[in-house]
Amino acid sequence: MVRQPLSVDLQVRIFFRDQWLCHWCRRPTIFAPAMKYLDRYVRDNGYARPISYFDSQWRRDAAPLLDELAAVIDHRIAHVRGGTSVEDNLVTACNKCNLRKTDKLAENFEAKESFQHTRGRYGEPENWDGFVSLFIIYSETYASQLTVNEKKWLNAIRNFLSVGSAGS
Ligand SMILES: [Zn+2]
Numbered sequence: 690m691v692r693q694p695l696s697v698d699l700q701v702r703i704f705f706r707d708q709w710l711c712h713w714c715r716r717p718t719i720f721a722p723a724m725k726y727l728d729r730y731v732r733d734n735g736y737a738r739p740i741s742y743f744d745s746q747w748r749r750d751a752a753p754l755l756d757e758l759a760a761v762i763d764h765r766i767a768h769v770r771g772g773t774s775v776e777d778n779l780v781t782a783c784n785k786c787n788l789r790k791t792d793k794l795a796e797n798f799e800a801k802e803s804f805q806h807t808r809g810r811y812g813e814p815e816n817w818d819g820f821v822s823l824f825i826i827y828s829e830t831y832a833s834q835l836t837v838n839e840k841k842w843l844n845a846i847r848n849f850l851s852v853g854s855a856g857s
Pocket residue numbers: 711712713714715716782783784785786787
């Protein structure tokens with residue numbers, strides 16, 4: 690079966706629907722491009738020590754936060770088991786859960802993994818955005834350096850948030 694790539698608009702909708710929390714472990718997830726430009730910003734501003742904020746492969750040695758928490762779209766029921774890409778079957782996941790789940794059935798995964806579901810004493814975060822705000826702000830600072838794909842994400846995020854699309 691050919692796996693259709695998910696549109697960026699759809700992915701943005703899923704992330705915000707799930708409030709950027711991992712469906713499986715409930716940890717807050719992170720929009721990886723924000724870390725890329727945070728890394729660049731810190732270094733451009735003269736911070737001389739090595740930092741491990743971003744790596745394009747999300748390698749643990751080079752970007753531990755992304756290795757754990759980078760936001761990805763996951764299928765509740767994996768494609769190979771007949772799951773589809775309709776919105777109900779798609780969830781936000783952290784990179785770690787996504788890698789651990791592989792193609793297991795979602796219910797098996799939830800049952801087998803003894804997740805310590807994070808539960809806040811004062812409730813769940815309502816305004817966590819995966820550092821999307823940072824990405825929007827840095828995308829203006831680094832407008833000329835954005836990749837084609839990052840521009841797509843920026844436009845999709847701006848459309849979703851209805852904050853206009855000045856400069857694009
Ligand atoms: Zn997770």
